[in-house]
Amino acid sequence: MKGQKNNNYRHMLVDLKPSMKLEGQVTKLGLFGAFVDVGAEREGLVHISMLKRGHVNRAEDVVQEGQKVEVWIHRVDPNAGRLELTMIKPIQLKWDKIKPGLKLKGEVVRLEKFGAFVDVGAERPGLVHVSELSTEYVSDPSDVVKVGDEIEVSVVDINRKKRQIRLSMKEVALEVEDDEEATDEVPTAMEFALRQALQHSDNKEPEIQSSPRRNQNREQKELEDILDRTLKHRVRTASSSE
Template sequence: MTTENIAPTTIDEVVPKMKVEGVVKKIELYGALVDIGVGRPGLLHISQISEGHVKNVSDVLQEGQTITAWVQEVDRKRGRISLTMLEPAALGWSEIDNGKVFTGKVVRVEKFGAFVDIGAERPGLVHVSELAQGYVGDPTDVVKVGDEVQVKVIGVNRRKKQIDMSIRALEEAAMIEAIEEDDEDMPTAMELALRQALEGSGMVMPQRQQQKKRGKKEKRHQEREDIFARTLRQHAND
């Protein structure tokens, strides 16, 4: 999310994504100098004035005009502030990594999958094979535009600005966790009988039994990792 519109008074209070109000002080061929109240003007480059092409800065801005902008970059050592009139994405590319989980909204559904907006510069793709466990013939059987879903990032290409995500990976993780909890909360009949006998005698469960339970838990953990690995391999082959 972008920083709230709290008027800074010094350059030390200026941070990237901060929303600011400023007055256009001077117009140049390359952009405009904007006073945001910190003693140093911010530079609004011509490319950051509008999403469309701007031929002349004076076609859009006038000296003395009050504008709303966002901080792009701050170089406190040199006293430089870069501004943009294009609202930045809530999530920067440096914040999106493999394995991270986000909540987003389905914004488009195609035959090959669904696009989910997680607040990044572009929506990410959940391929049809990553929508749910088992075969999915039509993505609309699983998600609709406007649905809020949780997704796990399984691939990021920052150069191409592409994000690959999965819903299935989270479902599999939840299923495995539920199985593990059931296994831990429901001991076998033999374990129950042994536990009761030991409690009655004031003894504790033998080390061998405890190691066996740990071994079972480690095996379940390995099975979970195997599922994740298969998910990634399948995605890479699609």
């Protein structure tokens, strides 16, 4: 990498921040971890303890030279030319921010007979119980979601002591249905005015028959007058209520 100009780098160390996600390629393995080229002035080191969650005996048990990987910035010191990386996704959602009713987007990471585990950026994945996967009966979670699916969920309950999060897809679906029904049921001001106008027009007493053209013109004018009065009445009512 010596002799390269700064403008050939995809990233400059001074621009990198902790938790920033990057893509890179493993260039060398050692007893203490793996070096990864992310396109910066220096290769970054993923310490063996940061290759994955849990104990790792050897770096080659997790990655191989030449492998493309996703990494996150752990620490960066531009003055010292030091770049520390991690392959463990940083926690984006802290426990004190998780509350019932909170809407989140996440990725399905594991399926069990009793439900689906979803990574929402917290310390641990949350569980969508099989009964919370859909508004309809579900016998097998794989009938609704697959590993890798991006889904929207709602927090049902949390147990900070046990580090457990209960999630629901059903709650999100029910809220969407309620919103759609509310939108269908509430008419706009124009729709309301037209309904009122048509209703008043239907209730008017029949007049003495005259020529078809004259009747048509009169009915059109009456409808326009009724519509105009109705709209003005709606505006006055809205203003007085404020």
